[in-house]
Amino acid sequence: MGFEKYYEAFPAYTDVYSEEYRKRIEALEPLLMKHMPARGRVLDLACGTGGFSFLLEDLGFNVVALDNSDVMLSKAREFAKDRRSKVEFVKGDARKLPFEENSFDYVVFIDSLVHFEPMDLNSTFKEVARVLKPSGRFILQFTDLRALLPVLMNGQIVGTEYWISRVLPDTDEKTVVLEFQSEKEHFRVRFNVWGKTAVELLAKLYFRQLHSERMNEHSYFQVYAPK
Numbered sequence: 001m002g003f004e005k006y007y008e009a010f011p012a013y014t015d016v017y018s019e020e021y022r023k024r025i026e027a028l029e030p031l032l033m034k035h036m037p038a039r040g041r042v043l044d045l046a047c048g049t050g051g052f053s054f055l056l057e058d059l060g061f062n063v064v065a066l067d068n069s070d071v072m073l074s075k076a077r078e079f080a081k082d083r084r085s086k087v088e089f090v091k092g093d094a095r096k097l098p099f100e101e102n103s104f105d106y107v108v109f110i111d112s113l114v115h116f117e118p119m120d121l122n123s124t125f126k127e128v129a130r131v132l133k134p135s136g137r138f139i140l141q142f143t144d145l146r147a148l149l150p151v152l153m154n155g156q157i158v159g160t161e162y163w164i165s166r167v168l169p170d171t172d173e174k175t176v177v178l179e180f181q182s183e184k185e186h187f188r189v190r191f192n193v194w195g196k197t198a199v200e201l202l203a204k205l206y207f208r209q210l211h212s213e214r215m216n217e218h219s220y221f222q223v224y225a226p227k
């Protein structure tokens, strides 16, 4: 019930050249450009296969990218070789970052909250605040899965190939197991259910919020400064 099958099924997260991944980049690029005005050293936290690392490199940033998955990192490194990219891909855990304090101008954390339980996200935010320079910025993009849950429960179809065949929240809706079904197969993945309010309350412990905007019905783009 891991994420591997999920990522395999959805090129939006694995194939940086796919139309689906490109759409994610197109939606975020103007916001990143607006809120990252000065060039500098960036940590792409939970970078996956590196699409946003490459974008930021192309925009002139010096990028270090970290993920804890060998599968995602090996794909990222293949793409990097292909593009002659200088992004430094590092295997590591967001909850205990292998970097010195005050060493990044920006940390970007895109579309990854579903992997993080409350204690894990608390450690991650604490680490982000540690590695950011005092003048640094934390850029956070996430889906409000709490608000999306009722929509999913109504049986909305996702993608062209897969649809959600079952939605199984735990009793207090802290996590939800989604079953994805295609003509050929089905698989289940457990997601952590983060809502905007809970994310903001936790972030408040370590950061000052400078900006928050809704990208679409259930997705947010936020900018924080360390406290």
Ligand code: SAM
Residues within 6 Å of the ligand: 013, 045, 046, 047, 048, 049, 050, 051, 052, 066, 067, 068, 069, 072, 092, 093, 094, 095, 109, 110, 111, 112, 115
């Ligand atoms: N940010 C990338 C993007 O938008 O394409 C990747 C997003 S992907 C949905 C989430 C990533 O978080 C996966 O690559 C996963 O391996 C990574 N991840 C999950 N838990 C992690 C942890 N504790 N430390 C580092 N990376 C983690």
